[in-house]
Amino acid sequence: PEGRVRGMRVRGGFEIDMVWKDRKLQHFEIRNVASDDGKCTIQYKGKKQELTIARGKSIVMDSF
Numbered sequence: 001p002e003g004r005v006r007g008m009r010v011r012g013g014f015e016i017d018m019v020w021k022d023r024k025l026q027h028f029e030i031r032n033v034a035s036d037d038g039k040c041t042i043q044y045k046g047k048k049q050e051l052t053i054a055r056g057k058s059i060v061m062d063s064f
Contacts, residue, residue, distance in 0.1 A: 009033075012040055014053075024064075031058040 002021040009015055013034030019027040025044060032038050032053040042049045044064060053059055 014040055026062070028061045028064075029058055032056065 001023060004017070004019045006017045007015055008017075013032065013036075015031045015033050017027070017029040018025060028042075028044075030040065030042070030051070030053065032040075032055050035053075035055065038051075038053045038055060040051050040053065042051060042061075051059060
């Protein structure tokens, strides 16, 4: 299966976009829309990454 999600609001004041193909994540973008400290944790395939994103900014990940 393949698909996409755009503008999903998630906990902590962030918004995400995701694209997947063959059940694998191809593109991921996270935007800080309302978090004061900008801290978030991304977890995928058992790996965690802690990020700090300034309000109004985003981070794009295309390799996993």
